[in-house]
Amino acid sequence: MATPEDLSAKIGFIKAFFDDLEEKVAFAKTLYEGGRRDEGRLLTCVYIESLGNGIYHPSQKFASNFCRALIEHSDEALFTIVLPHWLLTKLPWGSASQQVANELREFLSPLPSRVGLAYPEFILLAERALGQAAFRFLARDCWVGTTARVLYEELRSTGTHWFGSPGGIAFSNTIWKGEPLTRIGFEHLHSALCTLLMHTRGLSLSSGLWFGNPDVA
DSSP states (O other), rough: OHHHHHHHHHHHHHHHHHHHHHHHHHHHHHHHHTHHHHHHHHHHHHHHHHHHHEEEEHOHHHHHHHHHHHHHHHHOOOGGGOHHHHHHHSOOOEEEGGHHHHHHHHHHHTTTBBOOOEEEHHHHHHHHHSHHHHOOOOOOOOGGGGGHHIIIIIIHHHHHHEEEEEESEEEEEETTTTTEEEEEEHHHHHHHHHHHHHHHHHHHHHHHHHGTTTOOO
């Protein structure tokens, strides 16, 4: 069992870690504002994913960790928008039974394809409309149909595996709250990263657990 001295030492390590990470997060913004936009944007995405990996460890589903961190902890509704047309193409249909797949397609297909739905609203709608098996399947993988997932593919993955990424993602054909959905770019991502960092730092220091996660040694 850890002694008070052990816990105090651990808290010190946690604080030093997050102090250093705060400097790295600030440096990403400095890079971006100094003209190194691809590098600043990519670092921002990498830090979001890294924090997500800590929060959801031992999950090795890195795309899911990135998206869930934004959906659950960024306090930014723009990352929680479900895009029905994207969800229809991205759900892992191969792992669904034929009955579940048919039920989900019957539920999703009539939805306006270019109207974004708030994540909690969408989950409530699905829970009322679907049977238990279909709802469990959708609730587990709904993140694949969100704006967060689009950003992961178009900004994080493209920036990692190619020579840069778009400056942002435009959803001009998607309606959100009666208006065209705004372009999501670096400013939104970096602001979300700062919120996520503050949340994770506070959780770590208050609990004495790395990322507030008992599964992280």
